[in-house]
Amino acid sequence: MRDTITLSLPNAMTRQIEKACRREHRTKSELMREALRVYFGTARSLPTYTPTKAELEAIRKGREEIRRGEYYTLDELHASLASHHRRPRAPKSRPHTRARPRPAVARHR
Numbered sequence: 001m002r003d004t005i006t007l008s009l010p011n012a013m014t015r016q017i018e019k020a021c022r023r024e025h026r027t028k029s030e031l032m033r034e035a036l037r038v039y040f041g042t043a044r045s046l047p048t049y050t051p052t053k054a055e056l057e058a059i060r061k062g063r064e065e066i067r068r069g070e071y072y073t074l075d076e077l078h079a080s081l082a083s084h085h086r087r088p089r090a091p092k093s094r095p096h097t098r099a100r101p102r103p104a105v106a107r108h109r
Helices: 011-024 028-045 053-067 074-086
Strands: none
Touching: 011 028
């Protein structure tokens, strides 16, 4: 028994699939079945991560801040970083060190 699934993909991904199908002499269905077999085989072997209590609390607080509107958009972050990089930096001060005399080199005549 088989089911038919309709899938929406970005154009670039569709072109990659079509190229792979031509290269491997497969149908799209065969390629997608193989991709899903690999995915399901790999996904089972990947470890799952369980957040700590402290991480869960930080996530909860972050979500509360977002609900209150206390966040920066990605565009705001980029603008802030760009303006930060444009500021001239103060010259770094170097520790003063004494010049060391060069060791004497014996010269043969």
